[in-house]
Amino acid sequence: MGESQATLASTIRPDEFNVRVVDSWLSALPHDGEKLLLSDDDRQALSRIAVPVSLPAADMPIYHERDAAQDVFLLMSGLVRTARTLASGRRQIIAFHWPGDVFGLSEHGAYVSDAETVAPTRLARLPMRYLDGAFLQHPALQGLFLVKTLNDLRETQHELVTKSQSDLPTRLAFFLLQCVEHPECYDAATQVVSLPIARADLADYLAAAPESVSRAFAQLEQRRLIRRISPQKIALDMTRIAPFCTLADR
Known part of the structure; x- marks a missing residue:
């Protein structure tokens, strides 16, 4: 460096x-x-x-x-x-x-x-x-x-299993739950995630096109798991989104 x-x-x-x-x-x-x-x-x-x-x-x-x-x-x-x-x-x-x-x-x-x-x-x-x-x-x-x-290593293995066995909306929801673990980008009182990354980075992380990620956000919102306040601020329904991220049949 x-x-x-x-x-x-x-x-x-x-x-x-x-x-x-x-x-x-x-x-x-x-x-x-x-x-x-x-x-x-x-x-x-x-x-x-x-x-x-x-x-x-x-x-x-x-x-x-x-x-x-x-x-x-x-x-x-x-x-x-x-x-x-x-x-x-x-x-x-x-x-x-x-x-x-x-x-x-x-x-x-x-x-x-x-x-x-x-x-x-x-x-x-x-x-x-x-x-x-x-x-x-x-x-x-x-x-x-x-x-x-x-x-x-355990965290990475969990992510690999989730990515390999889940569709894009589930992978996106899993990433939003990861953000919850970091007070730098999550307000627990309002359950709002302030996305710390650009949409292009998110798409490259989820191995998807940006347009597909936008559709995945829409699907999560239609399921009432999230509410988009702005492109970077996402309100989560924690009672719904955590069970949605499990690999069991939904």
């Missing part, structure tokens, strides 16, 4: 490090249901090796597929998408990464996708050569990162 594309801040405070989780099965490790609870020593260790990076706009590259993988990244604020370009030339968005997510998956020493900002973003860049040393000195920190990786 070139410094000409990013602003390097001076430091990240230890108390700023949070690692997001979504499952409640982590009984063996300290968590509060939303994030892993890092010890003061863990936070200090990350603070010593982290390089803070600020990317002030959307669509700024973080790394490209097949770049040499020298770092992993912890998202402090903002939103990031990872994507691959298919043989047809079409972009497939693999995932959106939220504050507290770790990303930078590599294979044979190279990144397996592109990563770009969706909004102004702040990152902690963790050089792998230093992270390995931190793991040796702080075994609990290594365990936390392992649990985070397993947690993300």
Whole structure:
């Protein structure tokens, strides 16, 4: 990641490090249901090796597929998408990464996708050569990162099953429920999601044409699962939309 594309801040405070989780099965490790609870020593260790990076706009590259993988990244604020370009030339968005997510998956020493900002973003860049040393000195920190990786794998598997066995309206409803987990874009009092991404990104994530996504929104509204307040603001009927997203026959 070139410094000409990013602003390097001076430091990240230890108390700023949070690692997001979504499952409640982590009984063996300290968590509060939303994030892993890092010890003061863990936070200090990350603070010593982290390089803070600020990317002030959307669509700024973080790394490209097949770049040499020298770092992993912890998202402090903002939103990031990872994507691959298919043989047809079409972009497939693999995932959106939220504050507290770790990303930078590599294979044979190279990144397996592109990563770009969706909004102004702040990152902690963790050089792998230093992270390995931190793991040796702080075994609990290594365990936390392992649990985070397993947690993300479970989440990805759930998404793959949903995408492979569901029609487009169900996949769209599932994405809206994912947004509910993030207070940055969901108002629990009004049950309104403020979509954090453009419709083109949403279409590439759902592997559909933008026109098809628009029709899927209309179908969800006809079923009274949602109400469109504006193109970016969607009111959810939580009593209806959650059961709709199950894979059982409806």
